[in-house]
Amino acid sequence: MESGAAKNVVLKFYTMSLKDLIFKTRSYRRFDESFRIEYKTLKGLVDLARLSASGGNRQPLKYLIYNSPEECNRVFPSVVWAAYLKDWDGPVAGERPSGYIIVLGDTSITGAFGVDHGIAAQSIMLGATEAGLGGCMIASIKRELLRNELQIPEKYEILLILALGKPVEVVILEEIKDGDVKYWRDAEKNHHVPKRPLDELIIKL
Amino acid sequence: MESGAAKNVVLKFYTMSLKDLIFKTRSYRRFDESFRIEYKTLKGLVDLARLSASGGNRQPLKYLIYNSPEECNRVFPSVVWAAYLKDWDGPVAGERPSGYIIVLGDTSITGAFGVDHGIAAQSIMLGATEAGLGGCMIASIKRELLRNELQIPEKYEILLILALGKPVEVVILEEIKDGDVKYWRDAEKNHHVPKRPLDELIIKL
Numbered sequence: 001m002e003s004g005a006a007k008n009v010v011l012k013f014y015t016m017s018l019k020d021l022i023f024k025t026r027s028y029r030r031f032d033e034s035f036r037i038e039y040k041t042l043k044g045l046v047d048l049a050r051l052s053a054s055g056g057n058r059q060p061l062k063y064l065i066y067n068s069p070e071e072c073n074r075v076f077p078s079v080v081w082a083a084y085l086k087d088w089d090g091p092v093a094g095e096r097p098s099g100y101i102i103v104l105g106d107t108s109i110t111g112a113f114g115v116d117h118g119i120a121a122q123s124i125m126l127g128a129t130e131a132g133l134g135g136c137m138i139a140s141i142k143r144e145l146l147r148n149e150l151q152i153p154e155k156y157e158i159l160l161i162l163a164l165g166k167p168v169e170v171v172i173l174e175e176i177k178d179g180d181v182k183y184w185r186d187a188e189k190n191h192h193v194p195k196r197p198l199d200e201l202i203i204k205l
Numbered sequence: 206m207e208s209g210a211a212k213n214v215v216l217k218f219y220t221m222s223l224k225d226l227i228f229k230t231r232s233y234r235r236f237d238e239s240f241r242i243e244y245k246t247l248k249g250l251v252d253l254a255r256l257s258a259s260g261g262n263r264q265p266l267k268y269l270i271y272n273s274p275e276e277c278n279r280v281f282p283s284v285v286w287a288a289y290l291k292d293w294d295g296p297v298a299g300e301r302p303s304g305y306i307i308v309l310g311d312t313s314i315t316g317a318f319g320v321d322h323g324i325a326a327q328s329i330m331l332g333a334t335e336a337g338l339g340g341c342m343i344a345s346i347k348r349e350l351l352r353n354e355l356q357i358p359e360k361y362e363i364l365l366i367l368a369l370g371k372p373v374e375v376v377i378l379e380e381i382k383d384g385d386v387k388y389w390r391d392a393e394k395n396h397h398v399p400k401r402p403l404d405e406l407i408i409k410l
Contacts, residue, residue: 115326201254
């Protein structure tokens with residue numbers, strides 16, 4: 001028995017539980033820009049979005065993928081960063097995202113994208129965490145600037161920018177105080193995010 | 206060594222990779238209605254949504270949870286089922302959902318929910334799969350009927366119904382043909398869902 005047990009090679013396959021994965025999927029805005037993301041990694045993340053639900057199964061979303069420093073430099077100026085941090089204009093050189101997935105809505109398929117891009121973005125950001133990356137979903141976009149810079153045809157609506165990289169900041173979830181949802185940074189640049197408690201979210205009628 | 210190896214109890218902890226989880230998270234519309242879902246399971250799913258991203262961190266979503274047969278019977282008539290299946294009026298008695306999470310937007314916090322409910326719904330549906338359940342995100346809702354039946358105050362916008370249960374149908378992903386996105390059922394009641402290929406979704410400019 002002992003001999004058999006010793007020979008029995010156990011392959012431990014470990015991935016995170018979904019709750020761990022969601023817990024680790026914070027919004028990160030500072031990165032190690034020297035860490036480059038492979039194109040195939042970003043393509044794999046889009047595949048996660050592809051396999052996710054779509055209203056009426058219309059699948060109207062299209063994706064732009066950028067991972068080279070040159071491409072990232074073209075996208076960066078169109079991102080509006082962290083509205084609540086008034087003294088911060090976004091990540092400095094060296095701490096900027098090293099990849100972007102831009103989510104577009106193809107109006108030749110439908111004019112109503114519902115929450116398809118929310119579903120897709122969550123799949124992508126969870127996949128990024130699993131791949132050791134992190135990032136931020138951004139809806140505050142200088143859309144005309146981006147459209148001109150990248151020459152995005154009018155038939156595509158610019159829905160979201162997903163900024164990605166190797167995070168270098170610590171994000172701390174904490175309980176909300178006095179209903180103030182504004183995230184803030186402490187002296188060590190740790191990023192604090194107040195979250196409403198579960199019992200406030202589940203209502204009874 | 207052998208003796209030591211034999212004594213070394215290996216705890217295998219296995220959860221799915223995110224891709225497996227997303228792949229298994231299909232839209233299911235027929236369930237084993239005799240399987241009841243515990244309230245705490247649904248509460249745990251809402252907690253996954255709570256920990257997910259929210260635009261400007263406003264966290265304006267609220268949730269209603271229903272799991273008893275009586276409650277489910279009150280929600281069911283407000284759901285509009287599977288628009289593409291013209292000969293099907295929704296699941297018959299015995300195959301109906303055994304739980305619902307209704308996602309509301311609290312207009313006292315903001316009037317603009319962005320894609321928060323898409324993000325939240327995806328977290329919840331992935332969690333449902335992990336918990337051995339399945340279901341469907343539903344945006345086609347008889348909203349006034351539901352509001353009246355459940356006495357939902359006007360300050361809450363009805364955003365989504367997430368119908369949940371133990372699925373009893375097989376869902377088959379297949380490649381799209383001639384751009385036709387309509388899902389369909391075969392003679393064995395298997396549900397076929399055409400998906401666009403990845404190379405169609407990633408565009409190059």
